[in-house]
Amino acid sequence: xxxxxxxxxxxxxxxxxxxxxxxxxxxxxxxxxxxxxxxxxxxxxxxxxxxxxxxxxxxxxxxxxxxxxxxxxxxxxxxxxxxxxxxxxxxxxxxxxxxxxxxxxxxxxxxxx
Amino acid sequence: xxxxxxxxxxxxxxxxxxxxxxxxxxxxxxxxxxxxxxxxxxxxxxxxxxxxxxxxxxxxxxxxxxxxxxxxxxxxxxxxxxxxxxxxxxxxxxxxxxxxxxxxxxxxxxxxx
Numbered sequence: 001x002x003x004x005x006x007x008x009x010x011x012x013x014x015x016x017x018x019x020x021x022x023x024x025x026x027x028x029x030x031x032x033x034x035x036x037x038x039x040x041x042x043x044x045x046x047x048x049x050x051x052x053x054x055x056x057x058x059x060x061x062x063x064x065x066x067x068x069x070x071x072x073x074x075x076x077x078x079x080x081x082x083x084x085x086x087x088x089x090x091x092x093x094x095x096x097x098x099x100x101x102x103x104x105x106x107x108x109x110x111x112x113x
Numbered sequence: 114x115x116x117x118x119x120x121x122x123x124x125x126x127x128x129x130x131x132x133x134x135x136x137x138x139x140x141x142x143x144x145x146x147x148x149x150x151x152x153x154x155x156x157x158x159x160x161x162x163x164x165x166x167x168x169x170x171x172x173x174x175x176x177x178x179x180x181x182x183x184x185x186x187x188x189x190x191x192x193x194x195x196x197x198x199x200x201x202x203x204x205x206x207x208x209x210x211x212x213x214x215x216x217x218x219x220x221x222x223x224x225x226x
Contacts, residue, residue: 033213042202042218042219043157043204043216045213045214088154090156090157096212099144102159106155107154109154
């Protein structure tokens with residue numbers, strides 16, 4: 001979607017290695033979110049941010065950390081990747097000024113071997 | 114974690130059939146309810162955002178209703194077409210957690226000619 005990009009789009013990594021996924025926005029939205037998508041689970045919230053250096057945990061935060069040092073970038077780090085973290089990761093942004101107004105990125109497919 | 118339930122889990126209908134799905138969500142502290150259409154490997158596509166009890170929204174052959182007092186929403190598809198095949202997600206917008214979307218597991222719809 002215009003205004004939000006995720007990188008990389010695909011990544012294969014080995015168990016035990018650290019991995020960082022990047023979400024970049026050009027909309028100047030306050031709120032940013034990381035979700036993971038797995039069969040039978042829909043989309044589950046990992047972490048979210050409500051401003052620069054302001055982050056909080058979501059439903060499935062174990063094994064993940066995030067950082068937001070500037071408005072436009074929200075980084076998701078898998079500290080030591082495991083096979084259970086093989087998934088498709090989606091970033092989303094929201095103005096937070098009223099219901100709705102979410103934009104999702106195109107997703108990052110991560111495979112941990 | 115807010116519990117959002119969707120039923121049925123999957124549905125297989127013939128072209129031309131009308132169908133409907135259910136989403137149930139916590140009725141306390143309601144803020145907004147979202148419906149998304151989602152195809153594998155693509156970003157979720159927003160269908161509706163509903164905020165008021167009794168809301169009804171329509172987009173072509175797809176419509177949705179909202180009952181915030183009892184905590185449920187229905188999504189209807191009239192005259193299903195093969196291109197309607199997708200997963201339909203509902204999400205509860207949580208104003209207490211950075212306006213994050215709490216998704217149900219989705220209803221997978223397959224429409225065959």
